[in-house]
Amino acid sequence: MAWRSSGASNEALIANLAKNGLIESDRVKEAMLKVDRAHYAPSSAYEDSPQPIGHRATISAPHMHASACESLLPNLSPGSRVLDIGSGSGYLTAVLANLVGPSGTVIGIDHIQPLVDMATTNMRKSEEGRRMLESGQVKFIAGDGRKGWKEGAPYDAIHVGAAAAEHHQELTEQLKAPGRLFVPVAEGWVQHIYVVDKKEDGSVEKKKLYGVQYVPLTDAPT
Ligand code: SAH
Numbered sequence: 001m002a003w004r005s006s007g008a009s010n011e012a013l014i015a016n017l018a019k020n021g022l023i024e025s026d027r028v029k030e031a032m033l034k035v036d037r038a039h040y041a042p043s044s045a046y047e048d049s050p051q052p053i054g055h056r057a058t059i060s061a062p063h064m065h066a067s068a069c070e071s072l073l074p075n076l077s078p079g080s081r082v083l084d085i086g087s088g089s090g091y092l093t094a095v096l097a098n099l100v101g102p103s104g105t106v107i108g109i110d111h112i113q114p115l116v117d118m119a120t121t122n123m124r125k126s127e128e129g130r131r132m133l134e135s136g137q138v139k140f141i142a143g144d145g146r147k148g149w150k151e152g153a154p155y156d157a158i159h160v161g162a163a164a165a166e167h168h169q170e171l172t173e174q175l176k177a178p179g180r181l182f183v184p185v186a187e188g189w190v191q192h193i194y195v196v197d198k199k200e201d202g203s204v205e206k207k208k209l210y211g212v213q214y215v216p217l218t219d220a221p222t
Helices: 010-019 026-033 062-075 091-100 113-123 127-135 169-173
Strands: 051-054 057-059 081-085 105-110 138-142 155-160 175-187 190-198 204-212
Touching: 010 026, 010 062, 026 062, 026 091, 051 113, 062 091, 062 155, 062 175, 062 190, 081 091, 091 105, 091 113, 091 127, 091 138, 091 155, 105 113, 113 127, 113 138, 127 138, 169 175, 169 190
Parallel strands: 081 105, 081 155, 105 138, 155 175
Antiparallel strands: 051 057, 175 190, 190 204
16 A cells, blocks of 8 residues: 555555555645645655654655544644644654644654754744744744643644554653544564553543554664
8 A cells, every 4th residue: 555656746655555544634735735745855755655764853744644634633623732742854744733623733843953943944834834833833942752642632643653662651741531542553573553541530541553664763762
């Protein structure tokens, strides 16, 4: 499923993701159409593959961004609060911001300050991105995402863009009830996407989805 959705333009890439069933909803399609991936990926921006962005990080493949948005979609409404952990290039943070609208808030957190700065610079390349930063609809901060970000909690949705070594309790704690967490978790040599739902009554249900390959959620480099 990985490479066959590449296109010659942002529109073509997204049309191919939709044609191949990787984008299912019009809301995700529209949110991705509004963000030019070339503002975030230094090369091959319209290929359906991850690309290096420096600091041993990558911008994830478009089909993974699409899958994360589709999974979190029921918990992304106008006005929702979202935490994007391992925000890296800032691409998904911007897409998520489109899904929660001007009354919503998306906080991108990354533990590498130059990547926090890069995400801000990338977003400032478009008028819409500049508006989102200036209004506070999007905020990028530096910190250890394994602890979530308590100051902004509780969240309707939390996305994790790097593979966790365990199920971090703090992330579930920072979810609203109802709220949803999308997180790759490493189990030995393999990683799987988990969708963790905190239900209205506060009970928690974990669903294991498909196998993936993400960079690890680690200690900050010294
Ligand atoms: N969603 C991003 C993915 C970037 S790759 C994108 O598509 O652009 C994963 C990111 O997780 C890297 O930027 C890395 O710096 C960050 N990361 C790794 N461990 C982290 C931690 N403990 N806290 C916060 N960010 C972390």
